[in-house]
Amino acid sequence: MEFIAEKTLSATEVVQEYAAKDILRFITCGSVDDGKSTLIGRLLFETDSLYEDQIQAGIEASKRYGTQGAKLDFALLVDGLVSEREQGITIDVAHIYFSTRKRNYIVADTPGHEQYTRNMVTGASNADTAVLIIDASKGLKTQTKRHSYLMGLMGINRVIVAINKMDLVGYSEEVFDSIREEFNNFHTKVAISQVDYLPISALNGDNLVTLSDKMPWYKGLSLLDILDTYSPKVIEDLKKPFRMPVQWVNRPNSSFRGYAGSLISGSVSVGDRVRIYPSGVESSIQAIYTFDGYKQKAQCDESVTLLLNTDVDVSRGDLICEINTPVEASDQFEVNVTWMSEQALMPGRNYLIKFGSLTVNGMITLIKHKVDVNTLTTLSAKVLELNEIAVCNLSLDRNVPFEPYSSNRSLGGFIFIDRSTNQTVGAGVINFALRRSRNIHLQHIAIDKKLRSTLKKQKPCVLWLTGLSGAGKSTIANTLEQRLYQEGYHTYLLDGDNLRHGLNRDLGFTDEDRVENIRRAIEVSRLMVDAGLIVISSFISPFKSEREVARSKFEHGEFFEIFVDVTLSEAERRDPKGLYRKARLGELKNFTGIDSIYEKPLCADLTLNTMILSPNESVNKIMAMLYSEGVLSDE
Known part of the structure; x- marks a missing residue:
């Protein structure tokens, strides 16, 4: 097992080459033991993304924990925790970076075990797409369906279904077609609009980087070639109106007051008119600063400090927007909730609700129904248990600026934080504001x-x-x-x-x-x-x-x-x-x-x-x- 010769590019040239390419973020998901970590480890190996010492460390780990005898167990290149190696499962979300001639990749290896569904949601919330892995010898499982539903819920509407371990079923086209048909019947019921199927053997590297001669009946692209055809969501976000949540008020001295944050959509230039929420106050951009200094224009995904032409009241959690495309503000919503705590969600119980840099108090007032991920039927529920998913009504103690999650992930997504333990116990996405919130106004009373x-x-x-x-x-x-x-x-x-x-x-x-x-x-x-x-x-x-x-x-x-x-x-x-x-x-x-x-x-x-x-x-x-x-x- 030899490592490919080192690149002849200088360090500066490597950095410049990397910076010039776009980044696609994807997750691997599916049920436990379907081969997610093995697939990523093999991809890293096949794309020459590993150093010799990493390979050697993988070989040593394989001797101790591996399932392939003296051979390199590719899953152990990704599963870094001792408990993961001992149990042969992924627990945490591992983020791995690798690069091809076309683009850079960040892949999140998410756990397949039901107990760690919350970690999969975390990985999906930042991903452009997903590779859903199905064990060809076992077919669709409950967790496969749960992950599919969650992908649609988290805004991943185009996925790659990699039917793995084809070597265990004799590279059978009939098995591949059967699983593809079963998943086709399922995915039309969730918010996944496009699916690319391919048969693979992650262990042997079949159809990962190059096409395998063991499955001549497959006429499609390799996994890496399919990924190269996908577009990062940041390209779509760049076309949307300018939005920037304020993360920090930057005031090093009395003559400088800037508002720091990361652009979650659109672009902004010096001189642009903007509106600040929730106050609704208008202003214009006086200057834009980044780590590298002054800029005339900034765009989606850039971290900046904005200076305004007028002295207005702006705080952490406020939103700076393009003036001609306003956002809504409300304190009551219909939301989809994924519960991540062993302590059940109860309507009426107060939680801290965090929207990006904004934290407010809120509660679920009604669980409309929960979803059976196997059949996608709706069931009545009074509480929400660990890993259950439901449609609920959410009430907050103040208006927050928002856009539906389907339009803007950053403004439409939130998490629940337990007030006692400060732990994240759930995640949710906004479907729409409840009309009742627009009809109820606080009446001023003279005697207080x-x-x-x-x-x-x-x-x-x-x-x-x-x-x-x-x-x-x-x-x-x-x-x-x-x-x-x-x-x-x-x-x-x-x-x-x-x-x-x-x-x-x-x-x-x-x-x-x-x-x-x-x-x-x-x-x-x-x-x-x-x-x-x-x-x-x-x-x-x-x-x-x-x-x-x-x-x-x-x-x-x-x-x-x-x-x-x-x-x-x-x-x-x-x-x-x-x-x-x-x-x-x-x-x-x-x-x-x-x-x-x-x-x-x-x-x-x-x-x-x-x-x-x-x-x-x-x-x-x-x-x-x-x-x-x-x-x-x-x-």
Whole structure:
């Protein structure tokens, strides 16, 4: 196994040659063990894209982890993680660079295992096209269909279907035709408009770079020749209107204020008129700077700093656009969601929603239906589990500029971030804005919270009591309200059981119903604080994420989380309503502490251990906290 002689070009000439060629980004996808990593490793080898030390390292890895005996296992040239080599699967997304005489390539080797579907979505979001690999000896699998659906969802509408391991089926044309027909019947149901089929053996290199004489019945191009006919999406994006999300406000001194970002579509020149979103303010381009200095014009995919002719308010997350082709702005959308977390998505639960450099708060308000990737039929769903895909309604806490994902990936795509863990838990694409968002406007009210609280001569706030059933929340809440009433304060007590007799009577006790129960309680508490009241909200509120959302809905100093702490055994011993006994007997499902979790507060504003403190002693501690925080006054 010999390495081809080194190029005679100088280093400068190599860099210039590379920079002069365009870049095509593609992913390899398909089910586990269908040969994705082997295909890429063989492509690198066949295109002389490996150095001798890389090949030698691959040979050494092959001896230890490989499946080809002493031969080079091409998959190990790509699978770099030890756990990947040991298991023989791809876990992470590996990005590999190689070049031909025509163009440069960046290929993302995405994992085929269902557990790592989220990694495949990550790779697809930045790809121009995809090579979907199918094992000829096994045919289409569930994960093959899932990846096909996701490719269409992520805007990859032209793909190459490489039917691999043809050597295992005797290079049979009949097997190739059968799989092609089966996939043809499937792909017409997803958003893939064009498919190029070819038979290959990644292990032996058949039809990868040159045509193989083992399949004379195949009259098409090799894989690399097909890829050379594809156009990068950046060429299409260049024809679209100018758009640039602001990633950073560049202000090294008081005389320079620039807006840095990467052009996601179109081009811009000095003197062009632009509009900034969401403010709608207009201006014009005074100067364009790049790493290499001043430029008269910049185009799609370039990173620039723009200077405007007027002093306007522009922040990170704002969008600078061509003035004659405006974008829309909305806070409610129909979206497609791919869920990537083992903790289910629940309507009503708040997440951070990230659109490029812009991060807002949002929630799924409705799961319209989820999709069975095998049959592409729609199914009803109350929650969305790991790797499930659904059409949903999304609501945000503010308007965001957008374009549908089918028109602009960057402005139409977003991710969900868990507020507690800061982990990415889902990805979505915008289909369209909901019309209702254009018909609802915030009505100005002359009498505001400040005037109402001034009239009552008090500082409004919410005291959020959380804890297990039987911990003593209701008793403390009642005693506290009586104490505040005696001292002349205006209060209202919101009790979880009482709300379930009215506003929340339609909700059960599943996790998703608990989330909605607390969402409604938060909104009622917020309205009552706006009315100038001291609100005592007594709810089990078992989930940390919902309590954090509650805090985020109030101004600083208006929300106090009070953890009424008791051990589960003590709560069961008290069992004032007989609920624990029913739960232990299986007569009461989804009961907190028994078969539904309670996430203890880690940083509550006040913790009350009711195994030590009496109700009056607990109230004394709450009153002391309220005086120290300036909510109550000695005057």
